[in-house]
Amino acid sequence: DAGVIQSPRHEVTEMGQEVTLRCKPISGHNSLFWYRQTMMRGLELLIYFNNNVPIDDSGMPEDRFSAKMPNASFSTLKIQPSEPRDSAVYFCASRVEQGGNQPQHFGDGTRLSIL
Amino acid sequence: AQSVSQHNHHVILSEAASLELGCNYSYGGTVNLFWYVQYPGQHLQLLLKYFSGDPLVKGIKGFEAEFIKSKFSFNLRKPSVQWSDTAEYFCAVASGGSYIPTFGRGTSLIVHP
Numbered sequence: 001d002a003g004v005i006q007s008p009r010h011e012v013t014e015m016g017q018e019v020t021l022r023c024k025p026i027s028g029h030n031s032l033f034w035y036r037q038t039m040m041r042g043l044e045l046l047i048y049f050n051n052n053v054p055i056d057d058s059g060m061p062e063d064r065f066s067a068k069m070p071n072a073s074f075s076t077l078k079i080q081p082s083e084p085r086d087s088a089v090y091f092c093a094s095r096v097e098q099g100g101n102q103p104q105h106f107g108d109g110t111r112l113s114i115l
Numbered sequence: 116a117q118s119v120s121q122h123n124h125h126v127i128l129s130e131a132a133s134l135e136l137g138c139n140y141s142y143g144g145t146v147n148l149f150w151y152v153q154y155p156g157q158h159l160q161l162l163l164k165y166f167s168g169d170p171l172v173k174g175i176k177g178f179e180a181e182f183i184k185s186k187f188s189f190n191l192r193k194p195s196v197q198w199s200d201t202a203e204y205f206c207a208v209a210s211g212g213s214y215i216p217t218f219g220r221g222t223s224l225i226v227h228p
Contacts, residue, residue, distance in 0.1 A: 004158075033215075042220040043159075043205065056215060091158065100214020101147045101166035104207075106158040 002026070006092050006107035014115050018080040021110045024073055025094030033104060034067055034077050035091040043091075049075065050097060082114045117142045119208050121219035128196055129227050136191040136222050138180075138206030147209040148189040149216065150180055154202045162204075165189065176200070198228045 005024040013019060025032050034046040047057040052069045060067070064083070069075040079086055089111050093104040118141045128134060140146065147166040151159040163174025170182040180191045189206060203223050207216040 043218045045215065045217075048215055093159075099147075099166075100209040100216075101164070103149055103151075103161040103164055104159075104216065106151075106160070108158045 004092055004094050004105050004107035006090075006110050008110055009108060010111045010113075012113045012115065013082060015083050016081045017114075018078065019082045019086075019112060019114075021077040021090050021092075021112070023075045023077070023092030023107060025075070025092070026105055027073065029094035029096050029105070030072065031095050031097050032069060032075050033093040033095075034075070035093065037089045037091060037109070038087075046077070046090075084114045087112055087114050117208055117210050117217040119206055119217050119219040121204075121206055121222050123222045124220065125223045125225075127225045127227070130198055131195050132226075134191070134193040134196045134200075134224070136204055136206075136224070138189045138191065138219060140187050140189070140206075140208040140210075140217075142208065142210045143187070144210060147214060147216075148180070148182060149207040149209070150174065150178070150189070150191050151205045151207060152202045153205065153221075159205060162191070196224075196226050198226050200224060201226045 007022045032049040036044045045059045047067045049069045067077045089109045091109045093106045095104045096102045120139045122137045149164045150162040153159045163172050165172045165182045173179045203221045205221045206219040209216040
């Protein structure tokens with residue numbers, strides 16, 4: 001079991017640049033979540049996909065953020081243009097949908113710093 | 116909307132002390148409950164979960180949690196902590212049709228050797 005794989009692990013870029021975060025969920029998991037973690041706000045859900053379809057994107061901060069899941073084994077979270085307040089650790093998690101009683105499996109996260 | 120409260124934001128203990136971290140949630144219907152641990156610089160890992168049956172749940176590394184439905188609580192306990200338990204602990208509650216988990220703000224635990 002390779003676990004949830006995220007890339008890059010660290011990203012430092014200047015404000016205004018486009019940032020793309022990537023996630024490969026565990027094979028067989030049909031739900032995928034993107035979270036943002038900061039000291040101030042804790043762990044915030046950004047978007048939730050089920051069977052590659054976005055189900056709840058109410059946590060996406062604004063139009064600068066977009067997420068896609070073109071197939072069951074890959075998802076991206078894009079920020080364009082990036083701003084310093086986007087600096088955070090971004091986690092991807094996946095799980096098997098089974099009435100919500102299955103735990104989420106988290107990736108190692110992407111630590112994003114916008115200068 | 117579901118809300119999850121972890122009242123202890125920071126806890127500092129000495130090794131061998133007993134631990135109890137509080138978790139309360141707001142939704143009164145059917146819930147699935149989880150505790151996750153995040154060691155420094157690492158991702159969240161599942162400690163234990165509850166979705167039915169015995170309300171006293173045992174997890175990994177000697178942790179346990181008790182679901183008290185009348186109190187909307189799912190407190191985490193460990194009788195004797197170790198230095199290696201230093202980490203951030205998150206309570207999560209999944210409810211409603213989509214069972215999207217809502218996470219508490221987390222409790223930072225520091226255990227002094």
